[in-house]
Amino acid sequence: MIKRLSILGSTGSIGTSALDVVMLHPDLFDVRVLAAATNIDLLARQIRVFKPETVVVLDEIHAARLADLLAGGPVPEILFGDSGYARGANHEKVDLVLLAMVGAAGLLPAIAAIEARKEVALANKETLVMAGDLVMGLARKNKVSILPVDSEHSAIFQCLAGNQARDLKKIFLTASGGPFLHTPQKEFSAIKPEHALSHPTWSMGHKISIDSATLMNKGLEIIEAVHLFDLSIDQVEVIVHPQSIVHSMVGFNDGSVMAQMGVPDMRTAIALAFSWPHRLTLDLDFPDFTALGGLVFERPDSSRFPSIGFAVEACRQRGTLPAVMNAANEIAVQAFLTARIDFSGIFTMVEKTMALHQRVDDPTLSDILEADKWARQTALALI
CATH class of the missing domain: 3.40.50.720 (NAD(P)-binding Rossmann-like Domain)
Structure with a gap:
């Protein structure tokens, strides 16, 4: 059909x-x-x-x-x-x-x-x-x-298939680390939009490319995962994996870990969402594991990239704070792309906007939209 x-x-x-x-x-x-x-x-x-x-x-x-x-x-x-x-x-x-x-x-x-x-x-x-x-x-x-459809959440979805939700203990969201994974913080002020848009493994639009460079993309994915898979924030861990071969992993109560792997190509996750529970034939090769030699994992540097911390705090407080964080980030990314703030200014704008917000608990849709509007106005004023 x-x-x-x-x-x-x-x-x-x-x-x-x-x-x-x-x-x-x-x-x-x-x-x-x-x-x-x-x-x-x-x-x-x-x-x-x-x-x-x-x-x-x-x-x-x-x-x-x-x-x-x-x-x-x-x-x-x-x-x-x-x-x-x-x-x-x-x-x-x-x-x-x-x-x-x-x-x-x-x-x-x-x-x-x-x-x-x-x-x-x-x-x-x-x-x-x-x-x-x-x-x-x-x-x-x-x-x-x-x-x-996000590759990380599709990976988790696939790892959970055929398993009991009650057996899930933890998920591991992998992050490429973006183009500035090992760039010293003192050099952030010299980063230009064209540098941030040059992602090492994925081909993406401007907004998501900048979010990947600041690791805000991973912060957003933390909150998304909490809602999609009915998790607590303490059940989500971010791991930097520059090769982008392991798209994410799930840890179970018995200590076993399941990973979903593949070449970094969004058509895999899209096709699966379109055809689930079936898999479509795609013109994609498997990763060349022997050429890789090994898979690298490391912890994200929260001092240079505080976005994950912003997201964890927003997820703990809930209410309208996640919407405020998201809106402030959208304004900050656009300001960076148009050279009105530098790269580090993205973090500053998001942090200050979140700090100024009076959170609404159990918000209606109207409350969320109003918080989004307020955050955009506030972030623009901060510029």
């Missing part, structure tokens, strides 16, 4: 990889919805290939430009804005929604998909960082499966 897909974030690294998977298995998938923000040229090319019924863009200006690019050929329904993304998520002719939008923008479409009882392939970790309790509660209420 063909699975009908909505791909929200189709022009990003996850979205384009997902469409590669569809191209490899056109007999299994039908793309009904594509959504992007402003990369209209690439979206137009994707539309010509995959012929979706509905597409979504950031605003009316980009919608008009897309319509002009598609003139002379079939033009799908073109929507824009928050209502458009919600429509892309709860589309009646869609079975599975891939949430690959960047940042806080993924939260409302995630809720729309869950409330419409669509199967969700989650690549937008910010959704669970901002509103994990609320989102997972909605998923349970609506009996919606949330299948992880």
Whole structure:
């Protein structure tokens, strides 16, 4: 049976990889919805290939430009804005929604998909960082499966398959360490955006590349894992693994540890989320273990990279603090990319914004969105 897909974030690294998977298995998938923000040229090319019924863009200006690019050929329904993304998520002719939008923008479409009882392939970790309790509660209420697409969470998901949840003792989230793993802290002020965007093992978009360089990406993944797998924060440990061959590990009560390994390619996790419990054939090789010689693991340096500590504290306090941390980080990353702050300034802005926040416990969606707005305004003021 063909699975009908909505791909929200189709022009990003996850979205384009997902469409590669569809191209490899056109007999299994039908793309009904594509959504992007402003990369209209690439979206137009994707539309010509995959012929979706509905597409979504950031605003009316980009919608008009897309319509002009598609003139002379079939033009799908073109929507824009928050209502458009919600429509892309709860589309009646869609079975599975891939949430690959960047940042806080993924939260409302995630809720729309869950409330419409669509199967969700989650690549937008910010959704669970901002509103994990609320989102997972909605998923349970609506009996919606949330299948992880982050390589680390997919690895944990695979290691847990066939095991009892009560036997899980600990998870080990692996981190590449980014491009500045061994860079002295005194040299951080000289780091330029182009240096931070050059990841040693993964090909990713700008935001996630900077998050990887600061290890904030791993901080966000800690919070995501706590919600996805119903863990306490003390059951999660981050280990730096520069080769990115071991995608994560699970430790059980009997002392055994299971690891999921593979070459660093997001198509593996995407294909699994699309086809679970089956595995699709992909044009990927196995790691060359003999060439590796050995696998390297080390502890993250919390003094040079305090992002993991920020995330652990936000996860312990819960409430609106994780949403504030996430929003402040998004503003800080953008400020770094536009040369308004230096690399170390990202840590400073996040820490100061979190310290200024008056946490709301057991927040509603409105509380979370208000905290997100407050954090953005506060972080901008700090610049």
